[in-house]
Amino acid sequence: MLYNTLLTLLVAQTTTAQMFNFFNQHQHQQQQPKKTYEEEFLNIDCKKYLCPDTQTCVKSPSDCPCPFPSSQLKCQLPGTEGKFVCISKPATNDQHLIQLYDDPSRGPKTAVKGLRDCGWVIEAYKGLV
DSSP states (O other), rough: HHHEEEEEEEEHHHHHHHHHHHHHHTTSOOOOOOOOOHHHHHHHHOSSSEOOTTOEEEESSSGGHHHHHHTEEEEEESEEEOOEEEEEOOOOOOHHHHHHHHHHHTTTOOOOTTSSSHHHHHHTTTTTT
């Protein structure tokens, strides 16, 4: 009886030691330090202008794309030198409007009363909303 108890304790201890050693090995693997956003940003080779939101290299700030172009409109602010804001495309079930907003050249120029699109942004920027 004593023999069975000692054997059981020995097996349990060995199993426990192996299990903790397994976890210990995984914790001590070499981990590469992650680069910070600043380090990534500063290490990009761009001779012109580097967009802060997308890290895209472009000719000028006005050429920067929106971070999520498939779901955002890039609205140019009037009277500014290339300043813009990115807004979510308006939610609508109108297929014609969806096609307009998906068009990169016509979408930002579309202004539909009652929808918060670039037309609304321009009115808000001018203080008319």
